[in-house]
Amino acid sequence: MANILIVEDEKAMQDIIADYMRKGGHACFTADDGIDALVTLKNHPLDLMILDVMMPHLDGFSVCKMAREMSNIPIIMLTAKSAEDDKLKGYDYGADDYMTKPFSPKVLLAKVGALLRRSSAASAGTVAAGKILLQPNARRVWLDGQEIMLTHKEYELLSFLMANPRQIFSREQLLNRVWGYDFEGTTRTVDTHIKTLRQKLGDEGRHIVTLIRSGYKFEVTP
Numbered sequence: 400m401a402n403i404l405i406v407e408d409e410k411a412m413q414d415i416i417a418d419y420m421r422k423g424g425h426a427c428f429t430a431d432d433g434i435d436a437l438v439t440l441k442n443h444p445l446d447l448m449i450l451d452v453m454m455p456h457l458d459g460f461s462v463c464k465m466a467r468e469m470s471n472i473p474i475i476m477l478t479a480k481s482a483e484d485d486k487l488k489g490y491d492y493g494a495d496d497y498m499t500k501p502f503s504p505k506v507l508l509a510k511v512g513a514l515l516r517r518s519s520a521a522s523a524g525t526v527a528a529g530k531i532l533l534q535p536n537a538r539r540v541w542l543d544g545q546e547i548m549l550t551h552k553e554y555e556l557l558s559f560l561m562a563n564p565r566q567i568f569s570r571e572q573l574l575n576r577v578w579g580y581d582f583e584g585t586t587r588t589v590d591t592h593i594k595t596l597r598q599k600l601g602d603e604g605r606h607i608v609t610l611i612r613s614g615y616k617f618e619v620t621p
Contacts, residue, residue, distance in 0.1 A: 400424050400425055400426060401425045401426070401446035401447055401511075401515050402425070402426050402427075402428065402443065402444060402445045402446050402447075403420050403425050403426070403427055403428070403445070403446065403447050403448070403449065403511065404427075404428045404429075404430065404436065404439055404440060404443075404445050404447070404448045404449070405417055405420070405427055405428070405429045405430070405449045406429075406430045406432075406433065406435075406436040406448065406449065406450045406451055406454070406459070406462065407429075407430075407431075407449070407451045407454075407477070408431050408432055408451065408453075408454045408455060409451075410431075412451075413429055413431075415504055416449060416504060416507065417429060418504075419504040419505070419507065419508050420449075420508065420511065422508075423508045423511070423512065425511070428443055428445065432454050432455050432456045432457065433454050433455075433456050433457025433458065433459070433461060433462040434456050434457055436448070436450070436457075436462050436466075437457075437462060437465055437466065437469070440466055440469055440470060441469060445470070445472055446472060446473075446515060446518070447472055447473045447474070447475070447511060447514060447515060447518075448466065448472060448473070448474045448475070449475050449477065449507070449511070450462060450463060450466075450474055450475065450476050450477065450494075451476075451477045451478070452476055452477065452478040452479075452480065452485075452489070453478070453479065459476055459477075459478070459489075460488060460489060460492050463476065463489060463492040463493050463494055464492040464493065466493070467492065467493035467548075467550050468548070471538065471548070471549065471550060471551045471554060472518075472551065473495045473496075473514040473515070473518055473551050474493060474494045474495050474496075474551070475494070475495065475496045475497070475498060475507070475510060475511065475514065476489045476494045476496070476497050476498070477497075477498050477500060477502070478497065478498075478499060478500065479499070479500045480499070483585065483587075486583075486584055487584075487587060487588070487591060490552075490584065490588050490591055490592070491591060491595075493550040493551070493552075495514060495550075495551050495552050495578075496510055496514065496578070496582060496583075497583060497584065498510065498583075499583075513579050514579075517555065517579070518551065526558070526561045526562065528561055528564070528606055528617070528619050529603050529606060529619075529620065530542055530543040530603050531557075531561070531600065531603050531606070533557065533558060533561055535558060538554055540554065540557065542599075542600060542601065542603060543603075547599055547600075548599075549596070549599065550595075552577065552578070552592055553592055553595060553596050553599070555577050556573065556577050556589075556592050556593070556596060557596055559573070559576055559577055560607065560615070560616070560617035561617055563617065564616075564617050564618070564619045565616060565617070565618060565619065566616060566617075567610055567613055567614055567615070567616045568614050568615055568616065569613065569614040570586035570589045570590070570614055570615075571586060572614065573589050573614065573615065574586055574588065574589055577589075589615075593607060593609075593615060605618075606618055606619065606620070
């Protein structure tokens with residue numbers, strides 16, 4: 400069972416989503432706007448957030464960005480906008496997945512389950528490369544002795560690459576391995592996350608190597 404926060408200002412939709420999440424064995428917290436969502440996130444142990452984009456007071460993009468400063472829990476955004484740029488904006492702010500309205504609550508529940516499984520599938524031990532230290536059980540990353548904050552997907556991407564050093568992965572392979580086969584976005588999502596990962600890793604971002612027309616690999620240097 401997971402604790403799920405549903406942030407949706409339409410009461411009928413909020414109730415439908417909560418009903419399906421409870422049928423899936425999860426406990427639900429609800430928020431009618433972005434401010435309530437951030438207060439709930441601060442005061443309760445949560446495992447995943449379902450976040451509507453269009454809301455009063457604070458929109459979903461703003462909530463997602465602020466939530467990422469507080470937590471690395473998976474975030475699924477709900478939107479009536481299907482434009483690619485809107486989705487990329489959400490991913491830039493730290494969203495892990497998107498669903499476009501109208502959507503199937505059953506599919507949403509399946510996405511929730513998939514994200515929770517990938518989130519909890521942490522391997523034992525510590526992984527190190529250069530000045531990067533990754534602690535899978537705690538889902539924490541250290542850079543030259545200082546902890547750095549990564550989004551849920553940034554962490555999963557770095558963890559996957561570090562667990563498979565020197566192996567070349569295409570954008571499609573990374574999308575399937577990290578985001579899952581049911582992900583609705585494009586390979587540009589991978590490029591966006593690689594870019595932000597490199598920025599956060601500073602000089603150590605050099606370990607993530609781009610291979611033209613091939614993809615990416617994590618290069619371990621002596």
